[in-house]
Amino acid sequence: xxxxxxxxxxxxxxxxxxxxxxxxxxxxxxxxxxxxxxxxxxxxxxxxxxxxxxxxxxxxxxxxxxxxxxxxxxxxxxxxxxxxxxxxxxxxxxxxxxxxxxxxxxxxxxxxxxxxxxxxxxxxxxxxxxxxxxxxxxxxxxxxxxxxxxxxxxxxxxxxxxxxxxxxxxxxxxxxxxxxxxxxxxxxxxxxxxxxxxxxxxxxxxxxxxxxxxxxxxxxxxxxxxxxxxxxxxxxxxxxxxxxxxxxxxxxxxxxxxxxxxxxxxxxxxxxxxxxxxxxxxxxxxxxxxx
Numbered sequence: 001x002x003x004x005x006x007x008x009x010x011x012x013x014x015x016x017x018x019x020x021x022x023x024x025x026x027x028x029x030x031x032x033x034x035x036x037x038x039x040x041x042x043x044x045x046x047x048x049x050x051x052x053x054x055x056x057x058x059x060x061x062x063x064x065x066x067x068x069x070x071x072x073x074x075x076x077x078x079x080x081x082x083x084x085x086x087x088x089x090x091x092x093x094x095x096x097x098x099x100x101x102x103x104x105x106x107x108x109x110x111x112x113x114x115x116x117x118x119x120x121x122x123x124x125x126x127x128x129x130x131x132x133x134x135x136x137x138x139x140x141x142x143x144x145x146x147x148x149x150x151x152x153x154x155x156x157x158x159x160x161x162x163x164x165x166x167x168x169x170x171x172x173x174x175x176x177x178x179x180x181x182x183x184x185x186x187x188x189x190x191x192x193x194x195x196x197x198x199x200x201x202x203x204x205x206x207x208x209x210x211x212x213x214x215x216x217x218x219x220x221x222x223x224x225x226x227x228x229x230x231x232x233x234x235x236x237x238x239x240x241x242x243x244x245x246x247x248x249x250x251x252x253x254x255x256x257x258x259x260x261x262x263x264x265x266x267x268x269x270x271x272x273x274x275x276x277x278x279x280x281x282x283x284x285x286x287x288x289x290x291x
Contacts, residue, residue, distance in 0.1 A: 045225075046217055046288040049252050050208035050270070052278045058203035059280070060174055063192045066090055066167035070187050075196060077181055081172040088183070088195050090168035095161055102157040109151030116144035176200040179280065199280055206238060206270035208286045212247045215266045218288055219243075224270045225287040228278055236276045240288065242269035252283065 053059075068090040075087050120140040126132025180197040183189060206226055210218055224238035247264040270286060278284065 046210060046214045048208045048210045048214075048265075048268070048286050048288065050206045050268075050284050050286055051252065052204055052280055052282045052284065053207045054199050054201075054280060055203040055205060057174070058176070058200040059179075059197065060176075060199075061194045061197050062087060062170060062173060063194050064088075064090065064167070064170055064189055065191060066164065067190050068092065068168060068188070070183050070185050070189060070195075073181065073183065073185060073195070075178050075181065077178055079178045081176060081178060081198060083172055083175050085172045086169060087172055087178075088170040090170075090189070092165055092168040095165045095168065099158060099161040099165065102154055102161055105154035106151060106158060109147055109154055112147035113144065113151060116140060116147050120144050170195055172198055174198060174200060201280065204278075204280060205241070205272060206284060206286060208268045208270055208288070209250055209252055209265040210268045210288070212264045212266060215247065218266065218268055223289045225289070226270070226272070226276070226278075226284055227286070228282060228284045231277075236278075237273040238270040238286070239273055240268055241271040244268075 070088060071091045072089040073087070074089070075081060081087065120137070120143075123132055123137035123140040127134055127137045176198040177200075178196050179199050182194045182196065189195070206224070208224075218240060220240055220243060222240040224240060226236045226238050227234070244267055247266050250263055250265050268288070
C-alpha cells in the first residue's frame with residue numbers, strides 16, 4: 001500500500017510546484033521591473049530647429065504714405081520709441097507753398113462773400129421799394145452763392161493739402177526699439193518704401209519647424225527645451241502655445257546635412273517661460289517633450 005501512496009504524493013507535489021512556477025512567470029511578465037517601467041515611461045522627445053520671432057503686431061516695418069526726399073531721420077538703430085513719436089520727415093516745401101496759396105484763396109472768397117452779401121441786401125431793398133429790378137437782385141444772389149462755393153472749394157483744398165503735409169511726418173505705430181534703419185537724409189523714396197523697422201522685444205517667442213511626420217506627437221501645453229549656439233550647456237524653458245492647421249515648406253536650411261531640405265514642416269509657436277538673452281531672428285534648437 002505504501003509503495004503506491006508515496007509515488008502519488010510525489011506526483012501531487014510536482015504538479016503543485018509546476019503550477020506555482022507558471023503563475024510566477026505570468027505575474028512577472030505582466031509587471032515589469034522598476035527599470036523596465038522607467039524605460040517604458042520615457043517618451044522620445046521631438047527635436048526641431050527654429051528662430052526667435054516677434055508676436056504678431058510686435059514687429060512693424062514702417063513705410064511712407066508719401067513720396068519725396070527724406071529731410072530728416074531722427075532715430076538710429078537701438079533707439080527706443082513710443083507710439084506716435086516722430087521717426088522721419090520728408091521735404092515738403094511745395095506742399096507748404098500750396099497750402100499758403102489755398103488759404104489765400106479762402107481769404108479772397110471771404111472778401112467776395114462779404115461784398116456780395118451787402119450787394120444782395122441792397123438789391124433786395126431796392127426791389128422791395130420798386131426802385132431796382134428783380135433781375136439785378138437775383139444776379140447779386142447768384143454772385144453770393146458763387147463766392148460761397150469758391151470759399152468751400154478753397155477750404156477743402158487746404159484740408160487736403162494739410163493731410164498731405166501730415167503724411168510727410170512719419171511716426172512710430174507701436175512702442176518698441178528700432179532694429180533697422182533703411183534710409184538716410186537726402187534719399188528719394190516712393191510711397192510704401194520701408195524707412196525703419198520697429199520691434200517690441202518684450203513680446204518674442206520661438207517658431208519651431210517640426211517635421212510633418214512628428215506633427216501628431218505635438219500638443220498644446222507640451223514642455224519645450226530651447227537651446228542656442230554660443231550658450232553651451234545653457235537652455236531655457238518654453239511651452240507649446242500655438243499649433244497651425246497646415247504644414248508649409250521648410251524655411252530654415254537644416255544644419256544636419258543628412259536631413260532633407262524639401263520636407264514640409266509645422267510651424268509650432270513656443271512661448272518662452274523665462275527671460276532669455278536670445279536675439280530676434282536668432283537660430284535655436286528645441287526639444288519638445290510630453291505635457
